[in-house]
Amino acid sequence: MxxxxxxxxxxxxxxxxxxxxxxxxxxxxxxxTLKEPSFRLCFACGGCTATCTAGQHTSFxxxxxxxxxxxGEIEPLREEVKRCMLCGKCLLVCPRGVNTRNVVAAAAxxxxxLERNEL
Amino acid sequence: MNSELxxxxxxxxxxxxxxxxxxxxxxWFRNLSRSDKLRxxxxxxxxxxxxxxxxxxxxxxxxxxxxxxxxxLGYMHMSLAFGWFLLIVFGTIEADFFGEKHLNPPSxxxxxxxxxPDHGAEGFAGIYSFWMDLLLAxxxxxLLLAIIKRFTPRLMGMKKTTKHTWTDRIxxxxxxxxxxxxxxxxxxxxxxxxxxxxxxxxxxxALASFLPAADIAPWFWxxxxxxxxxxxxxxxxxxxxxxxxxxxxxxxxxxxxSTGDRHSSYTEVQTHACSSCGVCISTCQxxxxxxxxxxxxxxxxxxxxxxxDIAGITANCLMCGRCEEVCPVGIELGPMRLIERRQGERSDxxxxxxxxxxxxxxxxxxxxxxTQSYRYLVREEPEKADVLxxxxxxxxxxxxxxxxxxxxxxxxxxxxxxxDENGGVCCGRPLMLAGRDREARELINHNSDVIWKSGAQxxxxxxxxxxxxxxxxxxxxARVMHHSEFINLLIEEGSLRLGYLxxxxxxxxxxxxxxxxxxxxxxxAVISYVAELQSSEQERNMSLCCGGxxxxxxxxxxxxxxxxxxxxxxxxxxxxxxxxxxxxxxKKTFVQATETKVSDIAELVAAALPAPRRENAKKRPARRHxxxxxxx
Numbered sequence: 001m002x003x004x005x006x007x008x009x010x011x012x013x014x015x016x017x018x019x020x021x022x023x024x025x026x027x028x029x030x031x032x033t034l035k036e037p038s039f040r041l042c043f044a045c046g047g048c049t050a051t052c053t054a055g056q057h058t059s060f061x062x063x064x065x066x067x068x069x070x071x072g073e074i075e076p077l078r079e080e081v082k083r084c085m086l087c088g089k090c091l092l093v094c095p096r097g098v099n100t101r102n103v104v105a106a107a108a109x110x111x112x113x114l115e116r117n118e119l
Numbered sequence: 120m121n122s123e124l125x126x127x128x129x130x131x132x133x134x135x136x137x138x139x140x141x142x143x144x145x146x147w148f149r150n151l152s153r154s155d156k157l158r159x160x161x162x163x164x165x166x167x168x169x170x171x172x173x174x175x176x177x178x179x180x181x182x183x184x185x186x187x188x189x190x191x192l193g194y195m196h197m198s199l200a201f202g203w204f205l206l207i208v209f210g211t212i213e214a215d216f217f218g219e220k221h222l223n224p225p226s227x228x229x230x231x232x233x234x235x236p237d238h239g240a241e242g243f244a245g246i247y248s249f250w251m252d253l254l255l256a257x258x259x260x261x262l263l264l265a266i267i268k269r270f271t272p273r274l275m276g277m278k279k280t281t282k283h284t285w286t287d288r289i290x291x292x293x294x295x296x297x298x299x300x301x302x303x304x305x306x307x308x309x310x311x312x313x314x315x316x317x318x319x320x321x322x323x324x325a326l327a328s329f330l331p332a333a334d335i336a337p338w339f340w341x342x343x344x345x346x347x348x349x350x351x352x353x354x355x356x357x358x359x360x361x362x363x364x365x366x367x368x369x370x371x372x373x374x375x376x377s378t379g380d381r382h383s384s385y386t387e388v389q390t391h392a393c394s395s396c397g398v399c400i401s402t403c404q405x406x407x408x409x410x411x412x413x414x415x416x417x418x419x420x421x422x423x424x425x426x427x428d429i430a431g432i433t434a435n436c437l438m439c440g441r442c443e444e445v446c447p448v449g450i451e452l453g454p455m456r457l458i459e460r461r462q463g464e465r466s467d468x469x470x471x472x473x474x475x476x477x478x479x480x481x482x483x484x485x486x487x488x489x490t491q492s493y494r495y496l497v498r499e500e501p502e503k504a505d506v507l508x509x510x511x512x513x514x515x516x517x518x519x520x521x522x523x524x525x526x527x528x529x530x531x532x533x534x535x536x537x538x539d540e541n542g543g544v545c546c547g548r549p550l551m552l553a554g555r556d557r558e559a560r561e562l563i564n565h566n567s568d569v570i571w572k573s574g575a576q577x578x579x580x581x582x583x584x585x586x587x588x589x590x591x592x593x594x595x596x597a598r599v600m601h602h603s604e605f606i607n608l609l610i611e612e613g614s615l616r617l618g619y620l621x622x623x624x625x626x627x628x629x630x631x632x633x634x635x636x637x638x639x640x641x642x643x644a645v646i647s648y649v650a651e652l653q654s655s656e657q658e659r660n661m662s663l664c665c666g667g668x669x670x671x672x673x674x675x676x677x678x679x680x681x682x683x684x685x686x687x688x689x690x691x692x693x694x695x696x697x698x699x700x701x702x703x704x705x706k707k708t709f710v711q712a713t714e715t716k717v718s719d720i721a722e723l724v725a726a727a728l729p730a731p732r733r734e735n736a737k738k739r740p741a742r743r744h745x746x747x748x749x750x751x
Contacts, residue, residue: 035673036673038675038676051515051516053512053542053543053544053545054545056541056542057495057496057497057544058495081490082490082491082492083491083492083493083495084491085491085493085544085545085549085550085562086491086545086549086550086553086555087512087513087545087549088512088513088549088669088704089512089513089515089516092513092516092667092704092707093516094676097675097676097677098676099672099673099674099675099676101549101553101669101672102672102673105490105553105672108490108491109490111490112488112490
């Protein structure tokens, strides 16, 4: 093991899993739940992500987005949400009947509102 | 009997509405784009003007479209519109003919009986007043139906009727009052003077026998004049503004103006031409199958007219296009809704009464900024091919359709390339339906690039959603075909050899393929080539939506299931062996809603392909033609 690698061993080898609740912003989550109440039904099975059209070209991952929204992590969400093509495949595979297409649309709107300081 | 003071409300109202209509039409004309102005000017001196006159008499007066939908409802509209029109025309002639002088002011024609109470006792004048009474009776019969309809819409073939704003209600009341008050006013006057025909004369005599008719008559003439005046003053702010505006709309449409992709004078004219008749409400599946009664086109247009926040209404629509098919005014409801989806948010404010009269309203909208971006897409170098097959996102969820298509194309010896075999890029239509046109353009550019580079002559797609956008929003050299069209072409060319399946099937027209793109015949030709095609209750341009539509962004899965179940029930009334559709989304939706087997048209055809091994051993399988059943 080289010195450079050994320096990474320990706390730096994995990305921090620490959730900073001070920087958590629940406004986006509340906006989405208001616009699309079925968002609360999601149990993060990942079916949407498996079938995703945009996911085949990029790292877009609706299941991960769901986590970001719930945790109130807005920064990673900002770029992520732009990648969805709204094709609606996820809508058809969702076992819980979540209106996933509108969740993404609402999330995109929420980010836009956040930038305009309206949320 | 020559006090004319009571004509004042009528005169004021009449001159107000005449001047207002002319000014407002001028403003609308001025705000048209240059090319549309030219169209209108050219139309004025050409055929469109004559066509408009014919359409105005057929639709605005006789209401033939509503008549065909329901005779009683048609009679109601016809008696009010055509009857009133005749009453005005013949009243004017009467006043001109029998009055003191020629070319009377309008009030002398409308209140003819007041100024000539003794007229019409015998001879030709008697016959004429019989005719005028007949016209009044004609209108009153329609009015009676209108009152019945307001309280029990079901009797008139309407599942629901429109809820109105308060200005609409006052205007409606004054309209309803006009004709009974005319009847009573004329009857009292006739009762005093012993004139009048079967209606006014007899009623007048009966009333005069026990009432002081000479004292009461002026009150009803006042009521008649007041209700006319009120009606005219409320016309521009109520739904009855459709009466003058519809004439303008018909002329604009016949001159070749269409909705386009942004708000303009034309959309404003369409907004005001809606009569809130409610035909769209009773046609809407969201209303009768899913119990949502407040988002239909009549309410959408009303929200636009009053500048309300209608984002919820705008988004909550299947975009199936059934309302547009039945709209008696011919408003382009689908494009109007898409324009509104494209707009940003609209601040909700209740318009004050005087604001509703304002001539050109500035809508309070915020510009929508692009929310999506697809810079991550990598441009690829595709292989050359004659035929390009684009399955579409949804078809990837129904792999059996892809398998069937491959089988069919291999069997016909088509040299094709599967464009999105490893999952392609979305066609852009779902984004457009969500009001994100600029974002859709990025996807369209990406796909266009791939299609152009492939050098394909024919682009086949299995998804009607993709098909519509390929045809309308892509600039392609390749001929765009839905797979039902392509299979039909293969059959007609003779390159596909098919057996006959002894099955009864029913065909469901997908919205985007049928109403959206006008493809009705090809799928039916293909199906009747391989199986027995049943007709269903609502098909072709009135085909039902499966409920799975991507046009609706907000509808919950439960409501979707209700629509799907209702549609599936209607389709399977004839107990078919299979329910055939031509859209992967419809297939996915129907599978969960019915016991009947649901297949795509490609699967049906693939099942009719002769088995490859047996083909060599035996001779050609017998082929039977059955094309007669397609016209249902």
